[in-house]
Amino acid sequence: xxxxxxxxxxxxxxxxxxxxxxxxxxxxxxxxxxxxxxxxxxxxxxxxxxxxxxxxxxxxxxxxxxxxxxxxxxxxxxxxxxxxxxxxxxxxxxxxxxxxxxxx
Numbered sequence: 536x537x538x539x540x541x542x543x544x545x546x547x548x549x550x551x552x553x554x555x556x557x558x559x560x561x562x563x564x565x566x567x568x569x570x571x572x573x574x575x576x577x578x579x580x581x582x583x584x585x586x587x588x589x590x591x592x593x594x595x596x597x598x599x600x601x602x603x604x605x606x607x608x609x610x611x612x613x614x615x616x617x618x619x620x621x622x623x624x625x626x627x628x629x630x631x632x633x634x635x636x637x638x639x
Contacts, residue, residue, distance in 0.1 A: 545575040547611040549582060555622040557593070561586050573609060580605035582615060594620040 553560070553567045563569040571585055579596050583605070595618035596603045609615070 552616040555619040
């Protein structure tokens with residue numbers, strides 16, 4: 536009989552800030568922030584799925600105040616901000632607006 540050692544994946548805690556129309560999609564504190572635990576090396580996209588937020592409702596993602604793509608890995612203590620399409624952002628900003636990366 537084979538012997539298997541099941542290792543537990545290390546978890547990291549990240550803090551997600553929801554803005555605009557994303558607020559009612561997730562039970563968060565009054566400031567729109569929610570704390571979640573994910574497997575180590577989980578991505579922004581996996582965090583969005585964990586919160587049951589439809590990806591098409593997220594237009595812009597910042598991780599630690601820097602533009603991020605859905606495939607960016609998250610680390611312990613990262614702060615993720617999720618912006619919906621209607622949220623005012625700089626119209627000429629060429630950062631990681633997700634519509635651009637989805638078109639590739």
